[in-house]
Amino acid sequence: MEHSNSNPAATDTRGRVDALLGIVFGDEGKGKVVDVFAPRYDVVARFAGGPNAGHTIIFDGKKFVLRSIPSGIFSEHQLNIIGNGCVIAPDLFMAEARELEAAGYDLRPRLHISTRAHLILPTHRVLDRALEAAKGKNAVGTTGKGIGPTYSEKAARTGLRVGDILEGFEAKYAALKARHEQQLRDLHYTDYDITAEERTWMEGVAYMRQFTITDTVTELGELLAQGKSVLAEGAQGTMLDIDHGTYPYVSSSSTTTGGVCTGLGVAPQAIGDVYGIFKAYSTRVGAGPFPVELFDETGEQLCQIGHEYGAVTGRRRRCGWVDLVALRYAIMVNGVTKLIMMKSDVLDTFSTIRVCVAYERNGQRTTTMPFDTEGWAAVYHDLPGWQTDLTHITTADEFPPAFDAYIRYLEQELHTPITLVSVGPDREQVVMRT
Numbered sequence: 187m188e189h190s191n192s193n194p195a196a197t198d199t200r201g202r203v204d205a206l207l208g209i210v211f212g213d214e215g216k217g218k219v220v221d222v223f224a225p226r227y228d229v230v231a232r233f234a235g236g237p238n239a240g241h242t243i244i245f246d247g248k249k250f251v252l253r254s255i256p257s258g259i260f261s262e263h264q265l266n267i268i269g270n271g272c273v274i275a276p277d278l279f280m281a282e283a284r285e286l287e288a289a290g291y292d293l294r295p296r297l298h299i300s301t302r303a304h305l306i307l308p309t310h311r312v313l314d315r316a317l318e319a320a321k322g323k324n325a326v327g328t329t330g331k332g333i334g335p336t337y338s339e340k341a342a343r344t345g346l347r348v349g350d351i352l353e354g355f356e357a358k359y360a361a362l363k364a365r366h367e368q369q370l371r372d373l374h375y376t377d378y379d380i381t382a383e384e385r386t387w388m389e390g391v392a393y394m395r396q397f398t399i400t401d402t403v404t405e406l407g408e409l410l411a412q413g414k415s416v417l418a419e420g421a422q423g424t425m426l427d428i429d430h431g432t433y434p435y436v437s438s439s440s441t442t443t444g445g446v447c448t449g450l451g452v453a454p455q456a457i458g459d460v461y462g463i464f465k466a467y468s469t470r471v472g473a474g475p476f477p478v479e480l481f482d483e484t485g486e487q488l489c490q491i492g493h494e495y496g497a498v499t500g501r502r503r504r505c506g507w508v509d510l511v512a513l514r515y516a517i518m519v520n521g522v523t524k525l526i527m528m529k530s531d532v533l534d535t536f537s538t539i540r541v542c543v544a545y546e547r548n549g550q551r552t553t554t555m556p557f558d559t560e561g562w563a564a565v566y567h568d569l570p571g572w573q574t575d576l577t578h579i580t581t582a583d584e585f586p587p588a589f590d591a592y593i594r595y596l597e598q599e600l601h602t603p604i605t606l607v608s609v610g611p612d613r614e615q616v617v618m619r620t
C-alpha cells in the first residue's frame with residue numbers, strides 16, 4: 187500500500203532541503219525513516235553513493251531493499267531524484283526498478299535521474315575486485331559494486347555520465363572499457379569474463395533511456411524556488427565519508443551534509459534540518475578500525491538479535507556498544523539538528539547498557555576523533571538496562587524509565603535532541619518524541 191498520510195509532527199519544510207544522514211558506519215535504518223518521512227516532502231533525492239547502499243523498508247508484511255532508487259518511492263505524489271553525486275549501474279538499476287514495477291509501483295512518472303550522475307561499468311566492478319586483491323590484508327572489504335573505481339574515474343575526469351547514454355554512447359563506452367582492460371592487464375588481473383554481465387548491462391542502458399534523464403540541478407533549484415520541500419536521503423554514513431571517515435577504510439563519496447550540496451547542486455543556505463540517524467548500539471561492515479567492536483558473547487548477541495547481516499552482501503556486521511566519540515564528531519561535521527535512534531528494541535534483554543565515552547591508547551585518552559583510529563580501546567559508562575519489550579510501544583510516555591534515562595543520557599552528552607525512536611523494523615514501529 188502506498189502511504190499518503192501527512193505526519194502530525196511535520197514542521198514547515200517549504201523551500202528547503204532537509205537531510206537525513208547515517209552518522210556512523212551505515213545501515214542505521216535510513217531507508218525506513220525516509221519512507222516514514224516522505225509524505226511530508228515533495229521530493230526525495232539521493233545525493234551520494236550507488237548500489238553499495240542497501241536501504242530496507244518493511245510495511246504490510248512486505249520487504250524491499252533499495253540500492254539506487256530513493257526510499258520515497260512508496261509515497262504517493264512523490265518526485266524521486268537520483269542526483270549528480272550518485273553513481274549508477276544500469277543493470278542493477280534495471281533489476282531494482284523491475285522488482286518495484288512488478289510489485290505495482292509505477293516509477294517512470296516519479297523518478298528522475300541526473301544527466302551528471304556517473305556510470306558504473308562492468309569493468310569498474312572487475313577493477314574493484316582487482317584493486318582489493320592487490321591490497322591483500324589491507325583490503326577495504328568493499329561491496330564489490332565498482333564504487334571506488336567509478337568515483338576515482340570521476341575525479342580523474344575520465345568517467346562516463348548518465349547523459350552520455352543519450353548520444354554516441356557505444357564509442358565512448360568502448361574507449362573507456364579498453365582503458366580499463368589495459369589497467370587490469372597492468373594489475374595482472376586477467377582471469378575474468380564479463381560477456382553475460384555486459385549484455386545485461388547494455389540492456390540496462392536501453393531500459394534507463396525510458397526514464398526521465400534530466401538536469402536535476404536546475405529542476406531542484408526551480409522546485410525550491412516554488413517553495414517545494416526536499417528530503418535528501420543519505421547513503422553510507424559519516425565514518426565512511428571520503429574526507430571525514432576512517433580513511434582509507436571508507437567509501438569514495440561525500441556522505442555528509444557537504445555532500446548534499448555538491449551531490450544535488452543545492453546551496454548551503456537551502457539546508458534546513460539535518461537528521462542524524464544512529465542505532466542504539468554500533469555496527470560496521472567491512473574492514474577498518476572500530477574501537478567499540480565486541481568479540482565476546484555480547485557482540486554475538488547484538489548480531490543475532492539485531493539480525494546484523496548486510497542488506498547488499500549478506501556479510502556479518504561487526505557489533506559493539508554506542509560510540510559517543512563518533513557520534514559527537516558526526517554531529518559536528520554534519521551540523522545535525524535532530525537525532526533519530528534506531529533498533530532500540532535490540533537492547534531489550536540486556537541487564538546493562540554500555541556507552542563508549544572516550545578512546546584510550548598507551549595511557550592516552552581522547553574524546554575527539556583521532557587521525558589514526560587504529561589500536562584505540564573504548565572507555566565505557568554503564569547504565570541499567572530496561573529489560574522490557576519495546577516493540578509495541580507507540581508513545582514516548584510508555585517508555586520504561588530505564589530506557590527513558592538512556593535516551594536522556596545520550597541527549598545530554600550529545601547536546602542534540604533525539605526526536606524519533608525506532609522500536610522495530612516495520613514502518614509503523616516509530617515513536618515521535620516531539
Ligand code: GDP
Nearest residue numbers: 213214215216217240241242529608609610611
Ligand atoms: P540503511 O542502509 O541505513 O537504510 O539500513 P539497512 O536497511 O541496511 O539496515 C537496517 C536494518 O535494520 C534493516 O534490516 C531494517 O529492517 C532493520 N531495522 C530498522 N529499524 C529497526 C528497528 O527499530 N528495530 C529492528 N529490530 N530492526 C530495525
Ligand code: IMO
Nearest residue numbers: 212213238239240328329333421422437471472
Ligand atoms: P548503506 O547506505 C554499510 C562499506 C563497505 C566497505 C566500505 C567501502 O546501506 O548504509 P564501497 O563498496 O563503498 O567501496 O565499500 O564501505 N559500505 C557500507 N557499509 N552501509 C552501506 O551503505 C555501505 N556502503 C559501503 O562495507 O567497508
Ligand code: MG
Nearest residue numbers: 213240241497
Ligand atoms: Mg544499508
